[in-house]
Amino acid sequence: MGRVVGLLVLLLVLVFLVLVVLVLVLFHLQLVVLELVVLLVLLLQLLVLVQLKLWNRSSRL
Known part of the structure; x- marks a missing residue:
């Protein structure tokens, strides 16, 4: 699950960067x-x- 969350976060960051470039x-x-x-x-x-x-x-569990 940790890897899935990390991938989702990376995708969100990439989407934000693309939106910023478009705005610029x-x-x-x-x-x-x-x-x-x-x-x-x-x-x-x-x-x-x-x-x-x-x-x-997750580490505690």
Whole structure:
């Protein structure tokens, strides 16, 4: 299950990166770029925390 969760997280990250690239190409706005970068960093931090919690639970079991 851990590997499946990891693959799903990787797919989500790739989808977010693709969306960011599309937004950059379509709008070329520096403010929007900065906001998206901040949001991506926060999302990545949340994903890492969730994965660590899942791994801790699986290791305890």
